[in-house]
Amino acid sequence: DAGVTQSPTHLIKTRGQQVTLRCSPKSGHDTVSWYQQALGQGPQFIFQYYEEEERQRGNFPDRFSGHQFPNYSSELNVNALLLGDSALYLCASSQKIREGLYNEQFFGPGTRLTVL
């Protein structure tokens, strides 16, 4: 079991550009959550996908969007990049047990995004 995988590992973009980050969940997991971790901060929840729909969203602008595919993998898209978007982007997967109950989240190694 490869666990949660993310690509790419590192990425450098310039302001105004768009970026797509990818995540494959742990085998058997059907729910994917994305987090942004700025330097010196804890991870901040961006949104969560289940059954190919966005189920919960944190306090992030519409420039941040996502997608989940039938195989449960997910993408995070960020448009009109700002310098402040530079961070480690973490993907976490879990399994929905029943409404309102999920098992623990397993995190991938993250994608380090630098915006110049």
Add this chain to the structure above:
Amino acid sequence: DQQVKQNSPSLSVQEGRISILNCDYTNSMFDYFLWYKKYPAEGPTFLISISSIKDKNEDGRFTVFLNKSAKHLSLHIVPSQPGDSAVYFCAAKAVSKLTFGKGITLSVRP
């Protein structure tokens, strides 16, 4: 508005002694609390959790205590080992969304 607070940025402990990592929260809707450990260049790794209906959970060298009236939890590591040196995040869960603290860097001196 920081709902989960880890007020100490770092802690240094001698090998073999106890490490106590503290965490405070403000949101009464949190129903589960978790500790994650993070090494550089890796994602956070789940360590131990506790339900809001419990006051203690133990797993080997790791024990988490929850004081709901004080909205405070702590992670005890006994005995501390050099391999425990990492950043530790406290997280609180409401439904499936995790809210993290800023983390504390634990250094265990040989």
